[in-house]
Each structure stands twice: as C-alpha cells, then as structure tokens.
Amino acid sequence: MxxxxxxxxxxxxxxxxxxxxxxxxxxxxxxxxxxxxxxxxxxxxxxxxxxxxxxxxxxxxxxxxxxxxxxxxxxxxxxxxxxxxxxxxxxxxxxxxxxxxxxxxxxxRSPDLEAQEGDRKNQDLEAEKSIDSIDREKNK
Amino acid sequence: MxxxxxxxxxxxxxxxxxxxxxxxxxxxxxxxxxxxxxxxxxxxxxxxxxxxxxxxxxxxxxxxxxxxxxxxxxxxxxxxxxxxxxxxxxxxxxxxxxxxxxxxxxxxRSPDLEAQEGDRKNQDLEAEKSIDSIDREKNK
Structure with a gap:
C-alpha cells in the first residue's frame, strides 16, 4: 500500500x-x-x-x-x-x-428515483407475495 | 424566483x-x-x-x-x-x-496550497512590516 x-x-x-x-x-x-x-x-x-x-x-x-x-x-x-x-x-x-x-x-440518487425505487421494492414485494400465493396454490 | x-x-x-x-x-x-x-x-x-x-x-x-x-x-x-x-x-x-x-x-484547496497561502500571507505581513519601517524611517 x-x-x-x-x-x-x-x-x-x-x-x-x-x-x-x-x-x-x-x-x-x-x-x-x-x-x-x-x-x-x-x-x-x-x-x-x-x-x-x-x-x-x-x-x-x-x-x-x-x-x-x-x-x-x-x-x-x-x-x-x-x-x-x-x-x-x-x-x-x-x-x-x-x-x-x-x-x-x-x-x-434523485428523490424521485428514490420514490420510484420505493415503488419498485413494493412491487417486488407484491410480486413475491403473488409467487408465494401461486406456490401455495401449487402445494395444496 | x-x-x-x-x-x-x-x-x-x-x-x-x-x-x-x-x-x-x-x-x-x-x-x-x-x-x-x-x-x-x-x-x-x-x-x-x-x-x-x-x-x-x-x-x-x-x-x-x-x-x-x-x-x-x-x-x-x-x-x-x-x-x-x-x-x-x-x-x-x-x-x-x-x-x-x-x-x-x-x-x-490543496493542503499544500493552503500552507503556501499561509507562507504568502506571512511574507505579505513581513513586506508590510518592511514598508512600515521604511515609512517610519522616511518620517523621522
């Protein structure tokens, strides 16, 4: 160094x-x-x-x-x-x-981007929930 | 605005x-x-x-x-x-x-420049002192 x-x-x-x-x-x-x-x-x-x-x-x-x-x-x-x-x-x-x-x-990052990022994370969360639901449906 | x-x-x-x-x-x-x-x-x-x-x-x-x-x-x-x-x-x-x-x-600014700036200020101060001395000499 x-x-x-x-x-x-x-x-x-x-x-x-x-x-x-x-x-x-x-x-x-x-x-x-x-x-x-x-x-x-x-x-x-x-x-x-x-x-x-x-x-x-x-x-x-x-x-x-x-x-x-x-x-x-x-x-x-x-x-x-x-x-x-x-x-x-x-x-x-x-x-x-x-x-x-x-x-x-x-x-x-832009405050707007941060808001979008927050939205994206929420969407991801929603998507994960949906996948979970599908998985649960499958495993019924 | x-x-x-x-x-x-x-x-x-x-x-x-x-x-x-x-x-x-x-x-x-x-x-x-x-x-x-x-x-x-x-x-x-x-x-x-x-x-x-x-x-x-x-x-x-x-x-x-x-x-x-x-x-x-x-x-x-x-x-x-x-x-x-x-x-x-x-x-x-x-x-x-x-x-x-x-x-x-x-x-x-560069820390070195700041040091140089400090030196310059000191030099200016010394120069001013010299001029003061000359002025004092003149006014004797």
Whole structure:
C-alpha cells in the first residue's frame, strides 16, 4: 500500500467537530461524480494518509471502518483538498467496484428515483407475495 | 424566483441530525467542481425548494442564511439528489461569481496550497512590516 504524498501536518490542521469528526466528501477522480459522504476522526485520517485508501469512522458502529474491507470495493485516494474553514475534506478517488452498499455506483440518487425505487421494492414485494400465493396454490 | 420541481415530501424524508441539520454538498453543474459544503435545516431546505436558490443554516450565527444575499453570489439550483441513508444532499448549481468568501471559486484547496497561502500571507505581513519601517524611517 502506498502512502499519500500529504504531510501529517494536515491531521492537526483539520478542525474536528465536538465528536472529533470531519466531513469527508468522496468524488470519482475520473468524471467528478460525487460517490458518498462519510466522516473521519484523527485516526481514520491518519490511516488514509498512511495507506492511500479511505478509512472512515462509523458513527453508528463507533469504530474505524476501512471502506471496501469486506466487499473489496476500496477507494484509492488520488488527491485531497481541505476547505477554507478546515472542517471538510474532499477526496478524489479511484473507486473499485461501487461506492454504495446498495450496489449502485453512487450513494446519491434523485428523490424521485428514490420514490420510484420505493415503488419498485413494493412491487417486488407484491410480486413475491403473488409467487408465494401461486406456490401455495401449487402445494395444496 | 422559480421554485424547484421537487416535491415537498423530500423535506420530511431527510434524516436530520440531533441539531436538526443535514449536510449539503454544492457542486458546479457545468464541470462537477465541488464548491462548498454547508448545512440546512428544514426551513432552509424549504426555502431552497421554494425559491430555487440555496439557503443554509449558519451554525456559527444560528440563523437562516441566503447564500449570496450580500455578495450577489447566489446559487441557482439545477438538480438535487439525496443519499441512500437520507442524511446528505447533493446540489448541482449555477454559481454566480464565486462560492468562497475568500474570493476563490471553490472553498476547497490543496493542503499544500493552503500552507503556501499561509507562507504568502506571512511574507505579505513581513513586506508590510518592511514598508512600515521604511515609512517610519522616511518620517523621522
């Protein structure tokens, strides 16, 4: 694993929130698609700089989280920027596979699509119910 | 002012944090440059949808904040997405002027550039001190 050519000074420069976290925006370096937003603490930022792959802090699980550790969908960091008030980071990454745990390239989608997705899931559920009914009919 | 073609249902769909805020990423719709990150509460999201321009919630001033109200550097919203867990929004905007209060297009910059910027400011300060010294010498 290759370390980033970024000074560790950055870790001290970031203004962490009261929970010790900084917002990290992940953008595909090839076409600028914003893939996801997550949070880093000092430890995960240090690991990201050290390894060149993204590590986050999971607020729900309250643990360090190596993105792609189980799925293989790691993110290789190509570039890193900090914003003017020091409380947000922007990462350009090469995404292996997809960023979203729902199997989509990006975690972002149209609110309408989300509604449609909800409809689709409901339809799938209805379809499954129908198939169940047919199966039950068959097995009578 | 044109309202966005987005259902108000979105306002209820967003998962606000304990402070009632949601992260808003602002991206230039022309070339995908991430311009800034800010926060919205229900009121500012509603105003954004109603007017088609970005309104944020200023955490420092604890007030609604119409981006560009004083500078004229407003942001016209072209598109809006929500992420898979509903706690972040991605806005595609047409930025009038620049996004950053420091006069730059984007709030994001290289940590090295920021260091250089710091150096430059220090150099400017040194230069100013020198000029002050010269002026003082002249006025002796």
């Amino acid at each position: 290759a370390s980033l050519n970024i000074s560790n000074d950055l870790i001290d420069k970031v203004k962490y929130d009261p929970q010790g976290l900084v917002t990290a925006i992940i953008q595909d370096y090839r076409d600028g698609r914003v893939l996801m937003v997550a949070y880093m603490n000092r430890e995960s930022l240090a690991k990201t700089i050290e390894t060149g792959q993204t590590y986050f802090y999971s607020r729900s699980r309250q643990t360090l989280w190596h993105k792609g550790e189980t799925s293989g969908h790691v993110q290789y960091v190509k570039d890193l920027e900090i914003d003017c008030d020091g409380d947000a980071l922007l990462f350009q990454v090469e995404q292996v596979g997809v960023a979203c745990h729902e199997g989509l390239r990006s975690c972002f | 044109a309202s966005l073609n987005i259902s108000n249902d979105l306002i209820d769909k967003v998962k606000y944090d304990p402070q009632g805020l949601v992260t808003a990423i602002i991206q230039d719709y022309r070339d995908g440059r991430v311009l800034m990150v800010a926060y919205m509460n229900r009121e500012s999201l509603a105003k954004t949808i109603e007017t088609g321009q970005t309104y944020f919630y200023s955490r420092s001033r604890q007030t609604l904040w119409h981006k560009g109200e004083t500078s004229g550097h407003v942001q016209y919203v072209k598109d809006l997405e929500i992420d898979c867990d509903g706690d972040a929004l991605l806005f595609q905007v047409e930025q009038v002027g620049v996004a950053c209060h420091e006069g730059l297009r984007s709030c994001f």
